[in-house]
Amino acid sequence: MFIYLPHSELSAAQRFSISKVAALSGSMVVVCAAPTPADVPAELLDGADAVYWKALSGFDFSAYALILREVADHSAGADLYLQNDSVLGPFGDVDQLLADAPWRMTGFMASAALENHIQSYAFMLRKVDAEMVEALSAVLSARWAYDDWRDVVNLQETRLARIAAKSMTVGAMWFAPRAGGNEIGLRTAVARKLGVKRSATIGDGVLDPSLVAARALTEQGFPFVKKSLFERNRKFQDTAALEHFLRQQGHPSMMNRPDEMGGAAAQAKDDKTESV
Numbered sequence: 001m002f003i004y005l006p007h008s009e010l011s012a013a014q015r016f017s018i019s020k021v022a023a024l025s026g027s028m029v030v031v032c033a034a035p036t037p038a039d040v041p042a043e044l045l046d047g048a049d050a051v052y053w054k055a056l057s058g059f060d061f062s063a064y065a066l067i068l069r070e071v072a073d074h075s076a077g078a079d080l081y082l083q084n085d086s087v088l089g090p091f092g093d094v095d096q097l098l099a100d101a102p103w104r105m106t107g108f109m110a111s112a113a114l115e116n117h118i119q120s121y122a123f124m125l126r127k128v129d130a131e132m133v134e135a136l137s138a139v140l141s142a143r144w145a146y147d148d149w150r151d152v153v154n155l156q157e158t159r160l161a162r163i164a165a166k167s168m169t170v171g172a173m174w175f176a177p178r179a180g181g182n183e184i185g186l187r188t189a190v191a192r193k194l195g196v197k198r199s200a201t202i203g204d205g206v207l208d209p210s211l212v213a214a215r216a217l218t219e220q221g222f223p224f225v226k227k228s229l230f231e232r233n234r235k236f237q238d239t240a241a242l243e244h245f246l247r248q249q250g251h252p253s254m255m256n257r258p259d260e261m262g263g264a265a266a267q268a269k270d271d272k273t274e275s276v
Contacts (some may be wrong), residue, residue: 002063002084003032008039012252031063058145059152060084065140071128083122087224091249103171105164110172113276117158135167176209211236230254
């Protein structure tokens with residue numbers, strides 16, 4: 001699991017996610033982005049089987065690349081579940097969801113924005129080995145990282161499934177197709193490439209269901225809620241209904257919590273981990 005800690009303090013939501021990931025089958029590794037190794041919270045050492053520090057620069061893909069290489073080097077053949085802290089959860093029986101998935105790369109949500117791709121806040125890779133590291137090196141590399149979200153979206157997240165599909169089966173449990181089957185317009189595509197501000201609508205008629213249909217997705221068993229729905233994207237959902245769902249799951253409240261809501265720190269953290 002990737003945790004972004006610019007101020008070196010875990011939030012209640014991060015602690016909840018760590019506990020849920022730790023409860024999944026297998027061992028748990030935390031990659032913590034913090035100012036220095038000394039800023040990694042000591043409590044992470046109690047619940048994780050391994051903890052890695054990385055610098056604050058780079059996004060979730062830099063953490064994913066690091067642990068992908070480490071698993072290939074030291075636990076070749078293992079399955080690797082990857083998650084960042086831009087989402088709350090996981091909720092429900094994620095072990096069973098992943099066990100039932102037939103693909104070597106399994107995403108939870110696939111989107112048609114820009115091109116068909118897997119949203120990167122959570123996905124799984126089966127039977128990690130050196131060949132997989134090489135096959136994904138164009139988008140997951142421990143030798144380089146991007147430090148602008150536009151580059152991560154355009155050059156890593158939206159390309160990951162396409163690159164992976166050249167050497168393995170790829171699929172997702174939920175998919176957001178283009179509304180009405182519309183193709184993305186050239187003007188929209190160019191605007192996206194130039195970094196026009198994101199919204200719940202991506203491209204021409206492509207809606208991000210993680211934002212606009214979050215409560216409906218949880219009713220279908222989708223195991224995550226985007227944290228930004230309680231922050232800058234709260235206009236897209238009834239936050240009271242989402243808060244009720246979280247209480248049912250035993251999740252700490254997200255309403256008006258100073259360690260979870262607003263401010264430059266929260267905005268910066270989401271900018272390091274948000275998907276499209």
